[in-house]
Amino acid sequence: MELDIVDLSRLQFAITALYHFLFVPLTLGLSVVIAIMETVYVMTGRDIWRQMTKFWGTLFGINFVMGVATGIVMEFQFGMNWSYYSHYVGDIFGAPLAIEGLMAFFLEATFVGLFFFGWDKLSRLGHLAATWAVAIGSNFSALWILIANGWMQNPVGSSFNPQTMRMEVNDFAAVLFNPVAQAKFVHTVSAGYVTASIFVLGVSAWYLLKGRHLELAKRSLTVAASFGLAASLSVVVLGDESGYLSTEHQKMKLAAIEAMWKTEPAPAAFTAIGFPDQEARKTHYAVHIPWVMGLIGTRSLTTEIPGIEDLVAHAETRIRNGMAAYGALQEIRAAGSDAAIPEAARTTFEENGADLGYALLLKPYLDDPTQASDEQIAQAAWDTVPNVPTLFWTFRIMVGLGFFFIALTAVFFYLSARHQLDRYPWLLRVGVFAIPLPWIAAECGWIVAEFGRQPWIIEGVLPTAAAVSNLGAATVLTTIVGFSLIYSVLFVVEMALMLAAIRKGPEADHAPRTRLAPPSLAPAE
Structure with missing residues (x-):
């Protein structure tokens, strides 16, 4: 079987991105959690809060190092595997x-050093300022990455220059304040806060079950439940905003998430569950909730959400417009100077240039898109549909887990307010087993965002197939194997270090250990 360089390059980036994203959410969330804990320490002067800050800070440090190590590789990949993309939009x-x-490397790294080594060298307020600088730096680092990613989803503030054959900035403020980027930032950061909250909650619950570090565990669990409940609620609200923006800027992604093959009368129903069949272009055994999708996607009862088939027909029209733009571009390039450009070619490109990227969807089928047949145009139009079953199920897993986190943190928040955190061991066990779930939700969210954009690397501008470097398949396959092995080793190392730090605890526990009674023996009220 012939290896496809495009699929291999996508696979390599997906593997490294998914590995990297194992570390990012916890870094974002824990940085704020430890800053909150140290703020309480500075305000109260109680040593238990200093102990908590240092303990959770140790786990943050382990995770931070792994995140930096895996993130560097991703940036180099833009030049290695996606050189035409880097040239086109650099x-x-x-x-x-x-x-x-x-x-990441100046603000965060500097203040991370002050956090770990400045406890006895800085004043309380000075060290607290360094800790908050770590939290702010971590979150601002994510902001700029998501501004770049948001532009890939909604390429605003830029235009194509036919002379240089590159996209160029004409409004940096529009790039900076891109509504898609801002929505992605707050949604992603809130998801990181949930991840850290569930992590702290789960580890604290484990300590309570083992009867260890009870004072630290109860306080940590209280912080995690309070912070986690607020973050979980915000994730849902901000996710709704992302869905609304998809209706405006990424209609195909939204239709694929809903497996909405045909345009429905407004307001559209939400498909709670079903089994999408991409080959048959229908969804089997679908259970619909009337009006919900229309309200989420359009915030109205009268606006239609276009279905996949109508969007494909629209894409076919844009491909034909793009073919005209591609032909005009060849004439512009051949003219050599601005004065020599035929006026007809200039006019044609100005009218159809926005659809040039759609003509590039024909490149996998023939070298000159202007010579495409009707069958090739139709095939390219259907290529704009991402894998519907994958998006359908990953979105629902993500949403289902999001509501579970709201319920879990709300229950622990209630028990914390009533000072009954250690009253229900079975619930503590749920908290422990919930630790990996935020990572599953985060990875599902990444798949929805990035896989749902396919076949575009830049929505409507540059197809993924046109953005890869001219590398041999064997070369890319070798790096995939190498990165997978190295990252797997790093993951095992992180898990070993984290588990060792958790088992050790914040300090030697000299208090007698008392395990909680089993559920059947627990005192009831």
Whole structure:
């Protein structure tokens, strides 16, 4: 079987991104959690809060190092595997990427050092300022990455220059304040806060079950439940905003998430469950909830959400317009100077240039898109549909887990307010087993966002197939194997270090250990 360089390059980036994203959410969330804990320490002067800050800070440090190590590789991949993409959009994509590097390697790294080594060298307020700088730096680092990614989802503030054959910035403020980027930022950061909250909650619940470090565990669990409940609620609200923006800027992604093959009368129903069949272009055994999708996607009762088939027909029209733009571009390039450009070619490109990227969808089928047949155009139009079953199920897993986190943190928040955190061991066990669930939700969210954009690397502008480097398949396959092995080792190392730190605890526990009574023997009220 012939290896496809595009699929291999996508697989390599997906593997490294998914590995990297194992570390990012916890870094974002724990940085804020430890800052909150140290703030309480500075305000109260109680040593238990200093102990908590240092303990959870140790786990943050382990995770932070792994996140930096895996993130560096991703940035180099833009040049290694996606060189044409880097050339095509470097003027736009490079700026936020460079600023993110400054945030990560100067602001974060500097203050991380002060956090770990400045406890006895800085005043309480000085050290607290360093801790909050770590939290702010971590979150601002994510902001710039998501500004870059948001531009890939909604390429605003830029235009294509036919002379240089590159996208160029014409409004950096529009790139910076791109509504898709801002929505992705707050949604992603809130998801990181949930991840850290469930992590702290689960570890604290484990300590309560083991009868160890009870004072630290109860306080940590209280912080995690309070912070986690607020973050879980915000994730749902901000996720709704992302869905609304998808209706405006990524209609195909939204239709695929809903497995909405045909346009429905407004307001559209929400498909709670079903079994999408991409080959048959229908969803089997679908259970619909009337009006919900229309309200979520359009916030009205009268606006239609286009279905996949109508969007494909629209894509076919844009492909034909793009073919005209592609032909005009060849004439512009051949003219050699601005004065020599035929006026008809200039006019044609100005009218159809926005659809040039759609003509590039024909490149996998023939070298000259202007010579495409009707069958090839139709095939390219259907290529704009991502894998519907994958998006359908990953979205529902993510949403289902999101509501579970709201319920879990709400229950622990209630028990914390009533000082009954250790009253129900079975619930503590649920908290322990819930630790990996935020990572599953986060990875599902990444798949929905990035896999749902396919076949575009830049929505409506540059197809993924046109963005890869001219590398041999064997070379990319070798790096996939190498990265997978190295990252797997790093993951095992992180897990070993984290588990060792958790088992050790914040300090030697000299208090007698008392296990909680089993559920049947627990006192009831």
